Amino acid sequence: MAMEDFSDFIEDMELQDLPLTGGSFTWRKWRKGDRQDIAARLDRFLISEEWEVSFRKIKQSILPRVTSDHNPLLLECGNWEKQTSYFKFENWWLQTQDFNERIKVWWNSVTYVGRPDYILACKLKLLKVKLKEWSKTLHGNLGLQKQCTLNQLADLDLIQDQRTLCDRKGTGIQNTSIGLQTITRGEVIKEEVVAAIQNFHDQGNFEKSFNATFISLIPKKVGAYELKDFTPISLIGSFYKIISKILRLKRVMPKLVDDQQMAFIKGRQIMDAILVANECVDVRTISKDPGILCKLDIEKAYDHLNWEYLWSTLTRMGFGNT
Structure with a gap:
């Protein structure tokens, strides 16, 4: 009955079975009692018509077995179309004289309607677009300029120590945290961030895009090629970091109060x-x-808060600067 249901599912979804290259079977087992080799094709990729249209050179092939009695399958989709590059905050933007003023103008140029976290997400997306357009207008194609510069550095390798050049070249590139801290340290997006955090406190959820994570592979050595030569790191948004720190306080609050x-x-x-x-x-x-009965008037105890005293108290309790 289960096999019939699976067949009906394949038919209803209009899935297609790809031709198998490199062999006819994906599973093989030797039965000692019967002294015969049993083989079957148990594993396969099923694709939709839309997938076939998107990838014209798609094929599946059998790979050698290692420990399992199943052969692993490799799905090849041909050449991938170029995807939109991820956003990178360039530190040299901060050295531009009118940078902060531009941020304020862009941030306040559009008004959105909706939940505070949705408004914050929309404004951050708009800010990324504006920064990319402004950067391209100001300095053109940075990727091409970077590649040309790297080629020149490679030519100078015979004259000057490459390590020194790499140290100079590596400063101030792709450091998103510094740039974002510089922007958020002021009063530009403070109102929207606080409103989004308050909404999370009241509703218990936030915009899905804030939960996105970017996985980046950092090479351990020059000329890294194999997977073991890279260290994967997870990059998350600043709003998610703020929320996670707030949630972590819940575990220690009973000790503070x-x-x-x-x-x-x-x-x-x-x-x-x-x-x-x-x-x-x-x-x-x-x-x-x-x-003696002593009555203290604490009617206005919550009107003012000395932040220096608060930070000093938290530091003595073991909290760091972040």
């Missing part, structure tokens, strides 16, 4: 403090022991 703090704490009520104070007065009244 004193047991006597009643207000604004989950599971506690300010009325508990009033009841405790009332019991203390009753005990003193009944015992008739002499004593």
Whole structure:
């Protein structure tokens, strides 16, 4: 019954089975009792018509077995179309005199309607487009210029130490964190970021694009070719980093808040403090022991906050600068 359902699924989805090159079977096993070699084609790639149209030179082939009794299959799709390159923040942008003013103008040039996290995501996308257009207008094709410069450096390798040149060449390129910190440190996008974080606190979710992760392979040595020669790193957005740090605070908050703090704490009520104070007065009244009752006026305790005191306290508790 399961096989019939699978066949119906293939027919309903209009999937196609590709020709197999390099052999006829993908599974093979030797039965000692029967002394015969059993082989079958159990593994295959099924593609849709849209996939076949997108990749004209698609084919599947058998690879040699290593430990399993199944042969691995390799799906080749021919030449891939060039994809849009990912966004890179160039540090030299920060050295432009009117850079901060341009950021403010671009950021406030468009108004979006929707949830705060959606508005923040849309404005960040717009900012990327504006930065790319401005950079291309100002300095043209940076990729081509970079390649030409690298070729010149290769020619100078016979004259000057290549390591020194690489050290000079490697500074200030693709450092997105520094650029983003410079922008977010000011008042340009503060309002939108705070609103998005507040919305996450209230709703428990945020824009899907903030959860995107870019996987980059960093070569361990010059001339890296095999997979073992690279170190994969995961690059995530700054908004996700902010949210993750806030969530991490939840695990240590019980250690930071004193047991006597009643207000604004989950599971506690300010009325508990009033009841405790009332019991203390009753005990003193009944015992008739002499004593002094001191009442502190904390009506405006939340009107002002000394950040230097707060940072100093958190530092003594073990928190870092970030």
